[in-house]
Amino acid sequence: MTAEWAGVWVQVAYAVITLLLFVAAVWGDLLRRRWAGARLAVCVNNPAGVLVPRGSGRRVWFFHLRVRNRRRYSTGVATVTVTKLEYCNERGVFVPEVFPGPLPLLWAYSEVYGVQRTVGAEAICDLGFIDEGASAFVLALAVRPNNVTGAIQRGQVARVHLVAEVDGYPQRESCVLEISWNGEWSDDAATMFANVKIAALPAQGAR
Secondary structure: OHHHHHHHHHHHHHHHHHHHHHHHHHHHHHHHHHHOOOOEEEEEOOOOOEEEEOOOOOEEEEEEEEEEEOOOOOOEEEEEEEEEEEEEOOOOOEEEOOOOOOEEEOEOOHHHHOOOEEEOOEEEEEEEEEEOOOOEEEEOEOOOOOOOOOEEEOOOEEEEEEEEEEOOEEEEEEEEEEEEEOOOOOOOHHHHHHHEEEEEEEEEEOO
């Protein structure tokens, strides 16, 4: 009887080990990213923006996002995408623009990083910009399809839905920003802070 039970336990152990190896082979990478991978959170870095000169001689206000990694022991190749863009109509209802799919934003120093970069503790991503003499706050989209406006005109109010992706996997937490610009330009950061409103709305689960 003892020998028979020993044989049964050997078979059970073999079956369990086989199952674990199968799970590791099929879902190991997903589980590792879920439980030990980078966990990113997106927020506004500096609502007042940063004034910099263009190569043409015109100036531009840049507005940035801060992407923080809550698991600093882990890194990952990240992309910040716009998943939805809504505009407030005359009745106060936010109407979504037709989107072909998530559109990536450019990282700061885009000539170096482009749309993907490795994020350790944190990194800065471009949100949008206002060129001197322009009439819109333009989102820093890396790709701008013809049917996507990708800009907030003076006097408009828009909501921008953002999700960070790590190694191609969307994060569970999304960021929603309500953005408006009264159309006024100023060289002063405090004044521009009053002109451009960027407010974070309650976080939502990534879709």
